[in-house]
Amino acid sequence: MSPSAAAPSARRTELLEAAYRYVLAHGLAGLSLRPLATAVGSSPRVLLFLFGSKDGLVRALLARARADELAILDPLRGPGEPIGLPAATERVWAWLAAAGHRPLLRLWAEAYARSLVEPDGPW
Numbered sequence: 595m596s597p598s599a600a601a602p603s604a605r606r607t608e609l610l611e612a613a614y615r616y617v618l619a620h621g622l623a624g625l626s627l628r629p630l631a632t633a634v635g636s637s638p639r640v641l642l643f644l645f646g647s648k649d650g651l652v653r654a655l656l657a658r659a660r661a662d663e664l665a666i667l668d669p670l671r672g673p674g675e676p677i678g679l680p681a682a683t684e685r686v687w688a689w690l691a692a693a694g695h696r697p698l699l700r701l702w703a704e705a706y707a708r709s710l711v712e713p714d715g716p717w
Contacts, residue, residue, distance in 0.1 A: 606644045618697040622704045649716040
């Protein structure tokens with residue numbers, strides 16, 4: 595079983611969190627393992643061992659971003675009965691316009707754009 599398929603180690607989780615903060619700040623467009631590894635206090639070899647490949651790391655980063663996105667969007671549903679399309683649209687628009695969500699939105703926009711030109715990639 596590969597390291598990425600096994601239960602994640604504490605070091606893998608720690609590096610994933612650090613790498614996630616890095617890509618939120620710098621984006622995915624020019625992601626290179628050497629600068630990333632330096633920034634997170636590791637080496638490219640360790641990242642490749644823990645994530646299997648650069649694509650494996652990108653997949654883990656996007657899964658991590660998805661978890662954040664769902665946690666942020668969950669409160670928009672509101673309690674009880676469905677809120678209806680106008681209220682849902684207003685809540686989602688307010689969320690999208692919030693400056694604090696821009697790094698996450700940029701990450702998803704970059705991943706989506708890359709998926710259009712590299713449909714078989716990790717995007």
